[in-house]
Amino acid sequence: APCAAPSSPPSPWQAFTRHSNSAGLQPASADRLYSSRPQMVAARLARITRSINSLQRMWDSQESWPAEKRTRGELLSKELTALGPCFVKIGQTLSQRPDVIGEEACEELKNLQTSNEPFPDDIAWVIMATDLNHTGPIAPGIVPDGNDKNGEPLFAWISPNPIAAASLGQVYKARTHEGRELAIKVQRPEGVKTISLDWTCLALALDALTRLWRYTRPSGFNNDLGEIADEIATGIFQELDYFQEARNAAKFKDSLNFLGYVDTPLWVPELTGRSILTTEWVQGRHLRDLNEDEGLRMTTMAVEACTASLVLTGYVHADPHEGNIMLGDDGRLVFLDFGLMSTVEDNIMESFATGIQACLAEDYTTLAEVFQAVGFIDNPLQYRDDESQKFRTKGDIAGLTDVKLEEVKPLFAKLLKEKMESCEDGTSRFGALATVLSGLGKQWRMYTPPYILLLIRTFLTLEGIAAKVDPEFNIYEVSMPWAIKRSLSPGSPSGKEVLRSTLLTDDNKLQLERLQKLILDAANDAAKDSAKDDDAGAAAA
Numbered sequence: 288a289p290c291a292a293p294s295s296p297p298s299p300w301q302a303f304t305r306h307s308n309s310a311g312l313q314p315a316s317a318d319r320l321y322s323s324r325p326q327m328v329a330a331r332l333a334r335i336t337r338s339i340n341s342l343q344r345m346w347d348s349q350e351s352w353p354a355e356k357r358t359r360g361e362l363l364s365k366e367l368t369a370l371g372p373c374f375v376k377i378g379q380t381l382s383q384r385p386d387v388i389g390e391e392a393c394e395e396l397k398n399l400q401t402s403n404e405p406f407p408d409d410i411a412w413v414i415m416a417t418d419l420n421h422t423g424p425i426a427p428g429i430v431p432d433g434n435d436k437n438g439e440p441l442f443a444w445i446s447p448n449p450i451a452a453a454s455l456g457q458v459y460k461a462r463t464h465e466g467r468e469l470a471i472k473v474q475r476p477e478g479v480k481t482i483s484l485d486w487t488c489l490a491l492a493l494d495a496l497t498r499l500w501r502y503t504r505p506s507g508f509n510n511d512l513g514e515i516a517d518e519i520a521t522g523i524f525q526e527l528d529y530f531q532e533a534r535n536a537a538k539f540k541d542s543l544n545f546l547g548y549v550d551t552p553l554w555v556p557e558l559t560g561r562s563i564l565t566t567e568w569v570q571g572r573h574l575r576d577l578n579e580d581e582g583l584r585m586t587t588m589a590v591e592a593c594t595a596s597l598v599l600t601g602y603v604h605a606d607p608h609e610g611n612i613m614l615g616d617d618g619r620l621v622f623l624d625f626g627l628m629s630t631v632e633d634n635i636m637e638s639f640a641t642g643i644q645a646c647l648a649e650d651y652t653t654l655a656e657v658f659q660a661v662g663f664i665d666n667p668l669q670y671r672d673d674e675s676q677k678f679r680t681k682g683d684i685a686g687l688t689d690v691k692l693e694e695v696k697p698l699f700a701k702l703l704k705e706k707m708e709s710c711e712d713g714t715s716r717f718g719a720l721a722t723v724l725s726g727l728g729k730q731w732r733m734y735t736p737p738y739i740l741l742l743i744r745t746f747l748t749l750e751g752i753a754a755k756v757d758p759e760f761n762i763y764e765v766s767m768p769w770a771i772k773r774s775l776s777p778g779s780p781s782g783k784e785v786l787r788s789t790l791l792t793d794d795n796k797l798q799l800e801r802l803q804k805l806i807l808d809a810a811n812d813a814a815k816d817s818a819k820d821d822d823a824g825a826a827a828a
Contacts, residue, residue: 360395375454418560526626
């Protein structure tokens with residue numbers, strides 16, 4: 288047998304990749320790698336800038352074309368794919384938001400959920416063989432370069448091409464020699480390098496923007512854009528750790544067992560490696576293959592499951608686009624792809640539960656208090672007429688003079704109410720609330736806490752899916768039961784105190800009248816819902 292070549296010291300990139308795989312990507316690691324490679328960062332920034340400018344010109348040039356002749360949506364999808372995983376993730380999120388980018392672009396970007404450009408199969412076979420330490424064929428007739436064609440095949444059969452290609456990997460269907468059907472996800476080569484480089488570019492761009500705003504905005508700028516960049520990129524990078532993804536799937540399923548209808552694919556650890564994730568094949572269908580009733584049922588279950596995650600378990604699937612949820616043949620809701628997850632603290636869960644109830648009740652004073660509790664707005668609130676002014680907490684506020692400090696919050700709640708009521712579907716869509724807050728943020732100081740970014744993405748994505756199956760879908764109504772359950776089982780000291788004050792007097796006696804009213808209100812609501820269902824059934828008959 289030939290002697291093995293003497294090993295050489297790892298290159299800086301190899302060392303970085305190995306450290307990232309074992310310890311997770313950290314800002315300092317990427318900074319050290321790319322600080323000595325400014326030409327690489329500059330070239331990437333130039334590539335991104337050229338692509339954005341080219342897309343903008345192309346998009347504008349086709350604005351007057353007939354819809355059937357436009358190719359800009361397809362070109363947008365291809366260019367985001369070419370830019371790499373970070374930009375594909377952006378496109379996947381935007382694909383659920385026709386209110387932001389329009390139906391034309393949304394339809395094309397939906398392909399990014401399951402139909403990205405695949406990388407060559409020959410490379411996938413080599414990655415499988417290397418990660419699983421297999422020296423023979425992958426399956427009969429499929430032999431990676433350098434492997435023994437006469438060896439024992441790893442699988443009895445494998446699809447010759449991927450059945451789905453996503454931003455960070457592609458999936459093959461396989462069958463073991465015992466007849467077990469599997470899904471095999473193979474990571475894209477150089478995924479770590481592309482994401483870490485884009486992370487560095489994003490951090491530099493946001494740092495430059497922060498410095499610019501410090502000089503051009505007299506009011507200053509307190510948002511930590513660098514922290515936001517870290518939160519986004521860290522979330523995406525977590526998707527490259529397939530062992531962690533397998534653990535995430537098991538934890539997510541266990542956390543929602545009480546629902547009785549949530550399922551995840553079963554992990555096959557003996558066929559999983561650093562760049563290979565193998566699970567049992569799921570028998571089910573995606574939204575595009577469901578009829579209207581099935582689609583509504585699956586979407587309702589998905590919203591309930593994600594809301595229960597947000598306000599009860601604190602462990603949330605942060606990437607529930609159409610390609611990542613299925614209706615199983617057994618009627619259960621199946622989640623896929625657990626690389627991107629969010630963890631929510633007790634006080635934030637309780638704030639979101641209160642916020643859901645406040646939105647449905649159109650109680651904007653309570654909603655303003657929730658915004659303060661989660662860090663969206665200051666306490667006390669701060670206002671300015673435009674960017675030429677500094678923020679203030681009293682005085683001339685929103686067209687009124689001599690507003691006192693204690694009057695500012697009620698004034699904000701009043702403006703929020705007016706904006707929500709004037710916004711289309713303002714009381715039923717989470718996206719409408721996001722739009723209203725974006726508009727108010729031009730005058731009221733607001734923040735985007737980094738921890739909240741993936742949670743916002745989760746519910747904007749779900750709402751986009753729901754709108755396809757039922758334009759009248761009210762995400763707050765479906766979420767309400769879980770919000771109430773959270774309020775009745777608080778975990779934080781403040782939440783427990785609120786519940787105690789609701790049900791008990793100061794001397795620890797039960798407030799029977801208040802409890803009776805709560806029960807009566809719940810019974811009345813149930814009766815109204817039942818009457819609505821009866822009316823709907825009669826109309827259908």
